[in-house]
Structure formats: C-alpha cells, structure tokens
Amino acid sequence: MKIVIAGGSGFIGKKLTDVLLEKGHKIIILTRNDQRPSGNISYVKWLKEGTFPEREIKKADVFINLAGVSINNGRWNTSHQKQIYDSRMKGTDELVRVITALPEKPSVLINASAIGIYKASLTAKYTEDSEEKANNFLGKTVNDWENKAKEAEAHNVRAVLMRFGVVLGNEGGALPLMALPYKLFAGGTVGSGEQWVSWVHIKDVIRAITFAIEKDKVSGPVNVTAPSPVKMKEFGKTIGKVINRPHWLPVPPFAMKMVLGKKSSLVLEGQHVVPKVLMEEDFEFMFPSLQPALADLLKK
Template identity: 40%
Template sequence: MKILITGGSGLIGSELIKQLITHEHEIVVLTRSEKRTREKLNHLNHYPLELISSLDNLHDLNHFDAVINLAGEPIADRRWTDTQKQVISQSRWQITEKLVELIHASSSPPSVFISGSAVGFYGDQQDHPIDESLQVQSNEFSHLVCVTWENIARKAESESTRVCLLRTGVVLSADGGALPKMLLPYRFGCGGPIGSGNQYLPWIHIQDMVQGILFLLVTDYAHGPFNLCAPHPVPNKIFSKTLAKTLHRPHVMFVPEWAIRLIMGESAALLLDSTRAKPKKLTELGFKFKYSHLEPALKQILQTLP
C-alpha cells in the first residue's frame, strides 16, 4: 500500500510508521517540520520515507491506497484559554477538511480514510459502561472538538472510500504521552488518586493502539467510530494503586478536585471526567488485545524505562 500519514512524528504516528515499514508499505508523511520528524524517525533512516510539508501541491489522492490522519495540537499541554481552544480545534479540523477535499477530487480515491478522534467525544458518563452506539448531546469542549472533527471526516465516505474514526483513550507508552508525566510524583513517593478517584480512565497500550489501526487498515468492512481503548477501563484510584504497586512506591497522597480545577481550569475535565468506554466494535470484528488488563500493560512498559 501507499499510505499518507499526518501526525507521523507524534507518539502514535511514529510507532505506527515503524510497524508499517515492516510490512513494506510505501509511506508519505505530512509534517510541519521535516527536520524534527527526521530526528524523531532517525532509526528509520535506512527506509525511504517521503516527507512533505504541505498538501497544497497535491491536487488529488489518486496514488494513495490509504490515508491515516493523526495530526493535532496536544490537548493537555496547556490551559484551555480561548486562544488555545482555537489552536486545538483548528489543528484538527482544517487538515481533515483539506484531506476530505482531496479525496473528493480523486477519480480513484484511497480505499480507506482513518481519522483521529478521542473518547473525549463522550464527555463525563460517570460509571456507566458505554460503547460506540452512545448518542451524546453536550456543550463540553472535548465533545465539541471531537464531534466536529468526526463530522468533517465522515464527509469522505463513499462507495469507494470507507471512513474509520479513532476514539482514542489514554495511550500508555514509555516514549511519551500521559504516563511519563504520571510517574514523577510516584518516584518521589507521593503518588495517589486524583479527585474522588472514582472516575473511569479508558487506557490503551501503545502496541494495541498501533495494532488496532493496522487491523482497521486491512479490514475492508470496518467503518464508523471505534473506541481505541482496552476492554477493562479502571477507576483512577485503581489505576494509581496499580501504578504504585508496579513501581514499588507508596500510594498515600491524593490530589483534591478543587486543586486540579485551580491548576488546570477547564482542562481539568481531562483528569476528572469519567469515561468507562468499551471497544465493542473492535472486539466484535475479531480484534484481539495483547494487553487487556492494566497491570501486565504497566509492567511491560515500565520494564523498558531506565
């Protein structure tokens, strides 16, 4: 396959590219910084990756078999000011709109368009188990970002192109994302639950995240939204207790909800909302998770850390 990837230097994208080249796919990566992307993917220098800095020179996507759209400003790096909300939103919506336009302009379009989203689509659902069939009406920022992003991507769907939407949970990896940030207080012996600790955390191991995307890439009848999260989400207090146990560190401190809201503002929803999402559609299609339970996932990741 010839595959166009956006967000190829990110946590998921870089690991995905590493797996794709083992299957000898031809990869074209859209990147804002060719230098930074080459540095991130320097272990692949022997492989002829093509990097492009803009979609403006493309008139269609006739020569691509698939498009995987993972681009977007990190959602948790800064407080959600009005300006930052615009950056987060437009970084997702604009590139997706451009890809959809190019797919529509193609006489022989890609057979599959896999586009990012997040479990933030669901907002706070307390302890109710949820799957992809849940209809959500919400004014929460995370939902509005995701629902608009998904609606733009869906416009690419046709008899020639199927669309898969990745409602991604918290991706656990030693190479970045949320987990390294979580580890710091535990290393100093002051880790513990956040808020009530009852809020469910939909997590996924990076290996299952990538394998899930590869599964959707080649499963011709897969389309629509998919929860990319492990089958067994856990409450925050169980997650933190398991992390402490795996690290052999105390689990004694807790951060009150008011403190999180004071520090993070509106973006505190990322830590305090409860999303007990299940990957129903993926498992019904026959996808097998390598890491279904949290403790083995954490042990595998943490043993790779120095």
C-alpha cells in the same frame, strides 16, 4: 501498500510509521517542512500557501489522519482551545479536499478521534452505539472532527473514526506525568478516585489501526480502549504496585483545577468505554488488563 500519514511526527504517528515500515509498506508523510526522502518514507508538503499534495500523491491505498494540536499541552484558555479545534478542522478539511482531487481514491481514511465525545459519567457504559454526547469543548471538537472526516464517504472512501482512550506509552501521552509522583514517592488518588480511566497500551493502538486498515467491514466509530477500564484510584494503586512505590498522597480536585485550569477535566472526569466493534471483530488485545500493560512500560 502506499500509505499517506498526516501527523506522522507525533507520539502515535512515529510508532505507527515504524510498524508500517516493518510490514513493508511505503509511507508518505504530509509535512509543513522540507525533508528528504529516506528508504520507504517520502515527504509531501501541505497546509502552506501554494502546496497541492494531490499533485505528488499517486495511487495511495490508505490515508491516516493524526494531525492536530495536542490537547495535553497548554492550559486550555480560549486561544489554546481555538488552536486545538481549528487545527483538526483545517487538517481534516484539507485531507478530504486532497482525496476529492485525486483521480484514484484511497480505499480508506483512518481518522483519529477521542472518547471525549462521550459524556463524563460514573455509571454509564459507552459503546460506539451510544448516542449521548458530551456538551463541552472536547465533545464538540470531537463531534465536529468526525463529521468532517465522514465527508470522505461521499467519494466511496471507507471512513474509520478511531476514538482513542487514554493512550499509555513512555514517549508521550498521559502516563509519564501520571507515574512521576509515584517515582518521587508522592503518588496518590487524583480527585475523588471514582472517575473512570478507559486506557489502552500504545502497542494495541497501533495494532488497532492496522487492523482497521485490513478489515473492510470496519467503518464509522471504533472505540480504541482496552476491554477493562478501571477507576482512577485503582489506576494509581496499580502504578504504585508495579514500580514498588506507595499510594498515599491524595490530590484534591481544587488543586488540579488550580494547576491545570479547564484541562483538569481530563483527569477529574472520565468515561467507562467498551471497545465493542473491536471485540465483535475478534481483535486480540496484547494488553487487555492494566497491570501487565503498566509493567511492560514502567519496568523498562
């Protein structure tokens, strides 16, 4: 297939591109910079004045949107929150515009999303059918982002909204920072330790995306989390066990708030999220439980 990717240079985008190339697909990366084609990868400029990607994209089968300023960088002050929000709205709006302009539409738009759309809770279990949404910055951002992506459905394009959990990988995401204190013999429970961590291995993220491309019945929200979320205390203890380091030095909530500001909610709060759609469609996780997932990543 011919697959267009926005956000192909990010943590997930790079891994996804490698896997899609191995499968024999042709990849078009949307980029702001001039880059030369290489093998089955070509580049098309976008999001700059005078760029019209639809003039260079012919008969694309799939659009994948991973573009947006990372929520992991910065302190979530007003300026950074605006960048996070605007980058997602602007990028998705442009993709929908390009799809609208194409005479031959792709069959599917795979759009990144996040479990931050669900309200933080110690007791609730969320599936894609859950209606209660978070009334905070991240909840509003994700909700608006999904609504923007769903505009592609007006053009008979299947829209899949991949609600990523805490993605575990060595090249990005939360794991390197979460594992660092343990490697320094200073690991311990973060916050109360009772908050849920709905995690997923990067390999299963990539496999879930390719699964959603191939499964015509999959549309709308898809929780991309392992079927066995754990509480933060267990998550930390498992890191320590895997790399043979102690779990002993607690990090109280006020310390996280001092260091991270508003962004501390990412580690001090959590949601118990169940991947109902993937499970009903018989998706097989390579890493359904935490210890083997961490061993695969941290022992390399």
